[in-house]
Structure formats: C-alpha cells, structure tokens
Amino acid sequence: MNLELFILNGYGQYVWPAFIFTFISFATLYRITKNELQKHEKMFLREYKKFYAVKIKPAEANKNTKEVLSGSSI
16 A cells, blocks of 8 residues: 555645544534424424315316316306
C-alpha cells in the first residue's frame, strides 16, 4: 500500500482533520434537518388530518352528469 496517499506530501496532517471536520459537520447538519422535518410533518398531519377524512360524492350519482355523459340532449 502506498503511504504517500495518506501523507499527501506532508500536508496530510492538515488535510485529513479538515476532511473529518467537514464530514462530521455535514452528518450533524443532515441529522438535525431530518429530525426537524419529521417534527414538522407530525405537526402538519396533526393539524390537517381532519381534512383527509372528508369524502367526495362521486360525479356519477348526479342526474345531470348522467345525461351529459350519455350524449342525449336536454
């Protein structure tokens, strides 16, 4: 295995900690964002769940709709 890859011509001691810090920062930001999204989804569903329970009457039950769909004139 080539050790030069990890040493990076003497700059590895600066590059690798910066890389690790960036990775940890992005992972933390992802976790925080994911938790906030889940929290807001729960709040949204709690508030608007009652609207999902509304049933819509089918259009076929309407007499005028049956006449229009059959092609007969009034």
